[in-house]
Amino acid sequence: MAVDLEKILRPVDHPLKPFEAKYMTLASGEHMVIRQIDRDEIPDILPYLEPLLHVERDYYDVVCARIYSELLAHYRCRAQDEYVLAVQIDGELAAVVNGRQVSPDLGMSLHTIALRRGLRVGAHAFAAKMEYHIDILGHQEVLIVAESPIGFRRWMIEYQLEKRFETAHELGGVPSWALTKDLFDRARSTLVVGRRPVPPEILAKAEAKILPPSDPPTPPADLLAATRSMYDPTATALIAQRNALGGETDHA
Amino acid sequence: MRNVYVVGIGITTFTRLEYPLSEIAAYPSMMALKDAGISDVDHLYVANMGSARVNHQTALASAVVDSLSLTPAGAAVVENGPASGASAIKAGFAAVASGMHDVVLVSGAERMREVNNLEATDFIATLTHPLAEYIYGVTLPAHAAMFTRLYMEKYGVTERHLAMVAVKNQNNAMLNEFAHLHQPITLEGILESPEAMTNNPYVAEPLRFFDACPVSDGGAAVILVSEEVARTIDRPLIRLAGIGQATDTHAVHERAEPTDLLAVRRAAALSFEMAGKTPQDVDVAELHDAFTILEIVESEEVGFFPKGEGHIALEKGETAIGGSLPINPSGGLKGKGHPVGATGVAQAHEIVTQLRGEAGERQVDGARVGFTCNFGGFGNNVVCLTFVRED
Numbered sequence: 081m082a083v084d085l086e087k088i089l090r091p092v093d094h095p096l097k098p099f100e101a102k103y104m105t106l107a108s109g110e111h112m113v114i115r116q117i118d119r120d121e122i123p124d125i126l127p128y129l130e131p132l133l134h135v136e137r138d139y140y141d142v143v144c145a146r147i148y149s150e151l152l153a154h155y156r157c158r159a160q161d162e163y164v165l166a167v168q169i170d171g172e173l174a175a176v177v178n179g180r181q182v183s184p185d186l187g188m189s190l191h192t193i194a195l196r197r198g199l200r201v202g203a204h205a206f207a208a209k210m211e212y213h214i215d216i217l218g219h220q221e222v223l224i225v226a227e228s229p230i231g232f233r234r235w236m237i238e239y240q241l242e243k244r245f246e247t248a249h250e251l252g253g254v255p256s257w258a259l260t261k262d263l264f265d266r267a268r269s270t271l272v273v274g275r276r277p278v279p280p281e282i283l284a285k286a287e288a289k290i291l292p293p294s295d296p297p298t299p300p301a302d303l304l305a306a307t308r309s310m311y312d313p314t315a316t317a318l319i320a321q322r323n324a325l326g327g328e329t330d331h332a
Numbered sequence: 333m334r335n336v337y338v339v340g341i342g343i344t345t346f347t348r349l350e351y352p353l354s355e356i357a358a359y360p361s362m363m364a365l366k367d368a369g370i371s372d373v374d375h376l377y378v379a380n381m382g383s384a385r386v387n388h389q390t391a392l393a394s395a396v397v398d399s400l401s402l403t404p405a406g407a408a409v410v411e412n413g414p415a416s417g418a419s420a421i422k423a424g425f426a427a428v429a430s431g432m433h434d435v436v437l438v439s440g441a442e443r444m445r446e447v448n449n450l451e452a453t454d455f456i457a458t459l460t461h462p463l464a465e466y467i468y469g470v471t472l473p474a475h476a477a478m479f480t481r482l483y484m485e486k487y488g489v490t491e492r493h494l495a496m497v498a499v500k501n502q503n504n505a506m507l508n509e510f511a512h513l514h515q516p517i518t519l520e521g522i523l524e525s526p527e528a529m530t531n532n533p534y535v536a537e538p539l540r541f542f543d544a545c546p547v548s549d550g551g552a553a554v555i556l557v558s559e560e561v562a563r564t565i566d567r568p569l570i571r572l573a574g575i576g577q578a579t580d581t582h583a584v585h586e587r588a589e590p591t592d593l594l595a596v597r598r599a600a601a602l603s604f605e606m607a608g609k610t611p612q613d614v615d616v617a618e619l620h621d622a623f624t625i626l627e628i629v630e631s632e633e634v635g636f637f638p639k640g641e642g643h644i645a646l647e648k649g650e651t652a653i654g655g656s657l658p659i660n661p662s663g664g665l666k667g668k669g670h671p672v673g674a675t676g677v678a679q680a681h682e683i684v685t686q687l688r689g690e691a692g693e694r695q696v697d698g699a700r701v702g703f704t705c706n707f708g709g710f711g712n713n714v715v716c717l718t719f720v721r722e723d
Contacts, residue, residue: 107521107542108521199515229448273526275526
């Protein structure tokens with residue numbers, strides 16, 4: 081008997097209520113839209129994420145590698161009950177957040193990656209993700225981990241998450257933290273912002289095309305600085321550099 | 333005393349720098365040497381506040397002078413809190429003006445982001461009075477918040493004025509390739525929109541997130557020389573014409589009027605007197621805006637505007653680039669960043685750049701007299717410098 085292997089490999093998604101797009105004003109005065117995207121738009125954002133694999137700063141490399149694989153798995157139907165929210169400023173991709181439903185009562189936060197820094201873009205995106213889990217999907221709690229110190233400050237400290245260390249998170253099997261509905265309600269007035277409906281012209285621009293980020297995170301200026309200092313403890317290389325500069329002036 | 337000139341300048345980007353601290357001091361020094369076209373100095377002063385505590389490194393000047401292959405030049409660290417930078421320049425000035433040395437390199441450097449933000453805040457707080465302030469948990473943001481509240485009540489400064497300083501300086505920083513913050517902000521985004529309170533929450537009421545400078549790593553350097561040497565170097569003649577330093581009570585609550593920054597007032601007056609200039613002669617200034625309120629208050633205390641009217645000048649745009657007296661065209665500490673030991677040197681770097689006419693898009697047209705205010709402690713140790721272009 082012939083077997084359709086794809087039917088075995090492909091998980092069956094449960095229908096999830098949609099996340100209605102919202103928008104907010106950033107410190108820069110720009111409008112930022114957060115909206116749910118479906119599988120068809122995943123290939124549009126993967127090329128914008130790929131360069132972050134090489135940013136060895138603030139755990140961008142690890143976070144990017146993992147969210148890239150999660151988005152790809154979602155696109156190729158190898159993840160169950162996953163959703164993706166895209167964050168756009170003037171059409172440009174500013175952040176991506178994703179997660180999935182484990183059960184009708186439990187959500188699993190996967191990743192938050194900000195491609196624009198310094199404007200709470202990632203924090204706003206994370207808040208929208210929690211709003212989706214708690215308010216829209218009706219989850220009683222969401223399991224969360226952080227891979228970077230920035231994430232730890234943003235999630236564990238700002239939301240005062242509860243420990244669920246007896247439960248391994250899907251990301252690396254590490255001990256989980258939990259956002260409960262009660263904790264979310266306490267954070268709602270200070271951390272969760274945004275307005276609905278999104279003005280049609282703003283939403284139309286976001287939906288027309290996901291544009292590449294114009295100022296994405298970049299690798300450290302000198303990836304080898306730490307290594308160099310380790311292997312050049314008396315700064316011989318630095319002296320050589322200075323000697324090379326000797327006698328050369330911009331104004332000569 | 334002999335005249336003293338600045339013939340070389342250098343600076344790193346202010347940001348998180350993943351270099352050893354000695355290199356953060358060495359790179360701008362190399363740039364300054366290259367800028368001046370000289371290869372040897374008589375003495376090196378390194379301005380730094382926290383290497384021993386934050387970076388577990390002492391005797392920083394010995395490391396830097398060797399890194400630069402400048403031995404056997406003399407070398408010493410100057411530590412004077414956030415006023416370390418201008419204090420080191422003052423030491424360098426004295427060495428040249430006295431005739432002891434002809435060429436002195438002053439480098440300021442700090443690497444604060446090696447520790448987390450809580451440790452950095454605690455490190456800065458150690459400059460407060462240990463028994464009257466620090467043990468009660470007072471931090472610099474807390475100090476500044478209490479000061480701001482009093483100032484608001486007495487002079488009518490509002491949160492909107494504070495936000496206007498933040499917007500002005502952070503947007504100035506957009507024009508400075510070395511600045512830490514390259515993110516424009518607007519009054520709508522940080523004060524008026526429904527999301528403003530989340531974008532810009534209170535850190536220590538009434539001060540909000542965007543009222544405080546970032547925690548930065550960075551370095552800056554200047555080369556001071558005698559007039560005889562300066563005239564052999566093909567660079568604009570920028571004279572360090574005036575230096576004033578003054579102190580005030582260590583504990584802020586012991587001041588007769590806490591809203592008066594008497595050390596700023598006296599240091600500025602001394603600097604102007606020495607330079608033979610007045611506040612009205614100044615074309616461009618770099619003031620120590622570690623918190624937005626400080627730019628407003630210092631602009632009054634140094635004599636640019638009457639007491640209690642700094643915020644009015646701000647409203648009129650007088651302190652913007654293109655205004656009658658541009659303040660902090662570099663972005664100031666608020667936008668450019670505040671690696672504490674380097675800040676006073678970086679202020680001098682900006683003023684020299686302006687007086688040379690090399691500041692690009694943020695250039696103040698026709699600037700010939702520049703001024704800096706490097707504010708140590710919470711106004712208890714202040715150094716002001718006046719620079720004059722002579723050629």
